[in-house]
Amino acid sequence: MSPVVKTQYHSWCTGNLSEGCIQCVNGRKLVLFITGLCAQRCWYCPVSEQKFGEDVAFANEWKISDPKNPVELFEEARLTNATGAGITGGDPLVLTERCVEYIKLLKKRFGKEFHIHLYTPLKLVTQERLKKLYDAGLDEIRFHPNIEDKTLWDRLNLAKQFKWKIGIEIPVIPFLEKEMKELIDYAKGKIDFINLNELERSDTQTSHYKIDERNLKQKDAISYGVKGSKELALKLLKYAQSKGLAAHFCTAKLKDSVQMKNRLQIRAKNAKYDFDEMTEEGLLLRGCAYLKQLAPGAGYREKIKQADKQKLLRELEIIRKTVLSKWETPIEIDSEKLRIILPIEFVKKHKLALKKIGVILAIVEEYPTADAIEMTVDFL
The missing domain is CATH 3.20.20.70 (Aldolase class I)
Incomplete structure (x- = not known):
């Protein structure tokens, strides 16, 4: 041997x-x-x-x-x-x-x-x-x-x-x-x-x-x-x-x-959107827009589990259409975590106007896995 x-x-x-x-x-x-x-x-x-x-x-x-x-x-x-x-x-x-x-x-x-x-x-x-x-x-x-x-x-x-x-x-x-x-x-x-x-x-x-x-x-x-x-x-x-x-x-x-x-x-x-950024460790960096009642914080995961998913998805779709009526940008609805995902630069550039729509904005670093565990959430 x-x-x-x-x-x-x-x-x-x-x-x-x-x-x-x-x-x-x-x-x-x-x-x-x-x-x-x-x-x-x-x-x-x-x-x-x-x-x-x-x-x-x-x-x-x-x-x-x-x-x-x-x-x-x-x-x-x-x-x-x-x-x-x-x-x-x-x-x-x-x-x-x-x-x-x-x-x-x-x-x-x-x-x-x-x-x-x-x-x-x-x-x-x-x-x-x-x-x-x-x-x-x-x-x-x-x-x-x-x-x-x-x-x-x-x-x-x-x-x-x-x-x-x-x-x-x-x-x-x-x-x-x-x-x-x-x-x-x-x-x-x-x-x-x-x-x-x-x-x-x-x-x-x-x-x-x-x-x-x-x-x-x-x-x-x-x-x-x-x-x-x-x-x-x-x-x-x-x-x-x-x-x-x-x-x-x-x-x-x-x-x-x-x-x-x-x-x-x-x-x-394989899982990232074209506009997502990727770290050397394989984590994803993305701009996120959250509904006020579902922003990351204490009890975040449990709130997602208890949420009226269909109702909130309809709200997110209204926000998506509102964004697209004002700007030309890639935009995705995350049906699992009930949020909107956007390019980081777009979120930074238009943060004041986006906040007026009624969302909470953050730059998020998270795992690219199914559970998408957040490593950092920097609110804007």
């Missing part, structure tokens, strides 16, 4: 990266959160309280409104130029049939070469479920064994019956070095690779999240990475190398500075 080397993605590896990882670091893997249902309660699970335990599905940040007709899934794949998808949860095997359906739909829409991997604990792994996934076209399966309990480790053997890539993916927990080395020993010859994720703290409020009780601290003020995780991961890479096992240490910096950035840049280029 090749020596441990640092990659261009702020990560380390020995051997080759899996196809799923290669696509991911390039921002070309869609994250398909297929359900928040899960039979396990891992004390380090970062999934938010809005998702965990709920049967909700997301394509990246975009909630799939009807899981039986996942139109958002296909549109998100298009907007991000996705060449593959990673299925996660919760535990996807709680809804194996949904996984099978989505794998088939994605392969049919984007072709057999559209690479799909799935990440699952061992608790619900059976030969029958694995066969359904394999027959549907799953290319790569990644298991998340319970590091502190060997009871179900033998289920890794079930995956060897199928001609797909098999991996293990686990967070690197600083005080479990012995157990993780034992897992590497056990997995040798049964899997193709192991992914070691830097353990990160989460803002989740789920009751089973106990990272504070384990006395695990952030390594510094700017990272969610846990102190000691990276140091142990580098030791485990050398250990995996000594066993002839391909391994990759995926850092928090990779996820934020490489994978996420690449995906945002792609989506921004």
Whole structure:
């Protein structure tokens, strides 16, 4: 096995990266959160309280409104130029049939070469479920064994019956070095690779999240990475190398500075209006006109949820027509956030006249994602 080397993605590896990882670091893997249902309660699970335990599905940040007709899934794949998808949860095997359906739909829409991997604990792994996934076209399966309990480790053997890539993916927990080395020993010859994720703290409020009780601290003020995780991961890479096992240490910096950035840049280029400006990080800069009752501020998102959408869209259309009767300019109605989007220079030039129409103006920097989270809102 090749020596441990640092990659261009702020990560380390020995051997080759899996196809799923290669696509991911390039921002070309869609994250398909297929359900928040899960039979396990891992004390380090970062999934938010809005998702965990709920049967909700997301394509990246975009909630799939009807899981039986996942139109958002296909549109998100298009907007991000996705060449593959990673299925996660919760535990996807709680809804194996949904996984099978989505794998088939994605392969049919984007072709057999559209690479799909799935990440699952061992608790619900059976030969029958694995066969359904394999027959549907799953290319790569990644298991998340319970590091502190060997009871179900033998289920890794079930995956060897199928001609797909098999991996293990686990967070690197600083005080479990012995157990993780034992897992590497056990997995040798049964899997193709192991992914070691830097353990990160989460803002989740789920009751089973106990990272504070384990006395695990952030390594510094700017990272969610846990102190000691990276140091142990580098030791485990050398250990995996000594066993002839391909391994990759995926850092928090990779996820934020490489994978996420690449995906945002792609989506921004595809989702932006011609007049939108784009930052180097892939965020959008745009001029926005808000109705007075729906300007960004305290409770903004909740106000949008509770709003009479059709009534407000009619108001926005009246404003749009008023603007076009006075000026020749690109102008778009945002039906999700119930606002009007305009070129920045136009908003700055005509701010006094626009305010007389009865709108609140701002220059907004926001993510190009479906949830369009605002980074900055500068009111004019």
